[in-house]
Amino acid sequence: MRRKSIIVITLMLMALCFSLTGCNSYTSHGTGTLIVQNNVSDKAEVAFHSLDGTRVYEMKVKDSKKVLKYSGKLDKGNVTVYYDNDGAKKELFSVSAGENVDSSFEALEKGTLYIILETDGEAEGGNFSFSLE
16 A cells, blocks of 8 residues: 555656646757857847757747847758747748848737747858847
8 A cells, every 4th residue: 555655646746747847848959069049038049150959949929019030140051940929830931051031020929939940950150039029
């Protein structure tokens, strides 16, 4: 009986820990060198010498009239930038070696906005900026 109680308590603690971590299924992973990043509630920026993997940034959309202004450039490789503002991951833009992107996106909903950068192999000389205005 004591062993059964310990197993039940352990399972309950595990369930509690998993429920406290939230529902965000996006995680940053991969390798990189000289990564400088900043993420606050209405702005995210990243600059890197090299990056191979995924970087995730979280911003708060407090007003549905906000516009996401973004820019990105890359010296080598390919990066695809996605966003999730309503529970579905959608492509925002892609940038390849030597390209620059500077644009905005208006169809935002109030709530949490995830910005997800994914490289296609190793990317070099990247500089990306996102802000809610």
